[in-house]
């Protein structure tokens with residue numbers, strides 16, 4: 001059969017930029033859980049060395065061994081059993097140390113395999129790693145929408161998508177319309193409305209949120225995200241936003257700084273750090289990541305060595321990033337907005353990178369399930385009966401999918417991951433950045 005190259009329509013919110021609404025501070029949201037201590041090195045040797053080093057240091061003291069074994073027990077229950085082909089992986093990502101490696105890629109593809117993806121929305125484009133693979137796997141796709149709040153990621157993803165689509169030929173002559181937006185995913189509904197009115201009415205068949213930061217962002221010292229690279233205390237996902245990490249450190253009230261460290265960093269040493277940060281204001285404040293790291297080193301017990309201060313610094317950087325980009329509230333609101341934007345039978349997959357994020361995803365999914373009339377003991381009407389039937393059909397189909405282990409059935413949909421899916425051991429070894437990733441999936445009735 002003659003293969004017909006699909007006719008691609010590219011539309012972007014970036015060009016012309018004059019058409020863009022001005023981005024305000026509140027437009028900027030980042031949900032990142034990337035471990036700052038890990039650079040995005042994807043050289044296989046470096047990866048293996050890093051894993052060995054982590055193992056070595058964790059075996060050097062007893063409490064670490066106990067923690068490690070507890071962790072691996074918990075992880076065993078959630079680990080993906082999907083095979084990862086090491087050779088293919090290294091061929092693809094092994095030679096480029098700066099490339100972003102999509103996390104849990106095979107697992108994400110599995111999530112959408114049984115769904116007819118006429119439309120798909122990627123809320124976190126990054127370098128379009130997940131998106132490219134999903135587009136390739138779904139030749140039925142007619143509308144693709146991708147968002148990123150970071151202009152560098154947006155531009156990179158755009159050219160990546162274009163080249164992927166140009167290179168691929170498909171069996172159908174249908175036109176895939178690709179729309180990319182330099183937007184925050186909290187604006188998901190207005191973005192979909194801008195694409196096509198129908199999309200908001202009928203809903204999107206698949207939505208992905210991959211919350212971590214991209215390797216491009218962590219590797220760029222000038223963005224201020226990395227504990228190990230000196231740069232300005234910036235941490236804005238959206239460079240047009242007004243609030244930077246140095247503003248939080250140098251001008252927020254002391255107890256607000258303490259709250260950020262305590263609540264967003266879950267840092268036990270928050271009070272001492274808060275005092276040191278406020279004291280530093282007397283000498284001109286903190287303006288570079290190195291200055292902040294030095295302050296952390298000086299307030300971390302020396303007996304804990306390098307691992308001690310790196311862990312504290314990672315928590316402090318995470319806390320600041322959450323505050324600067326107002327990540328947690330945005331995440332919660334956006335999960336609800338995304339679920340509402342799904343079509344019947346559509347799926348929302350969320351990858352989180354730290355426990356605060358994962359808690360929000362888990363709770364938001366449960367809240368979505370609970371807000372039903374039937375669950376609250378209301379009287380079931382005709383619509384209720386119809387939905388119940390639909391849920392039964394959905395559930396029967398879902399049971400046939402090997403990756404689905406335990407589900408939670410609700411009025412509005414089904415949580416397909418009672419427990420989150422975490423990367424296989426092999427993925428963790430090949431891409432240490434993936435090790436804190438958790439994938440949760442919900443399907444609309």
Ligand SMILES: C[S@@+](CC[C@H](N)C(=O)[O-])C[C@H]1O[C@@H](n2cnc3c(N)ncnc32)[C@H](O)[C@@H]1O
Nearest residue numbers: 029030031124126127128129130149184185212
């Ligand atoms: C882990 S990367 C995504 C990588 C992507 N899945 C891939 O395979 O290349 C996360 C991306 O989400 C973007 N991001 C973070 N918070 C956002 C938000 N609130 N709205 C839109 N994009 C956001 C970041 O700028 C970053 O590029």
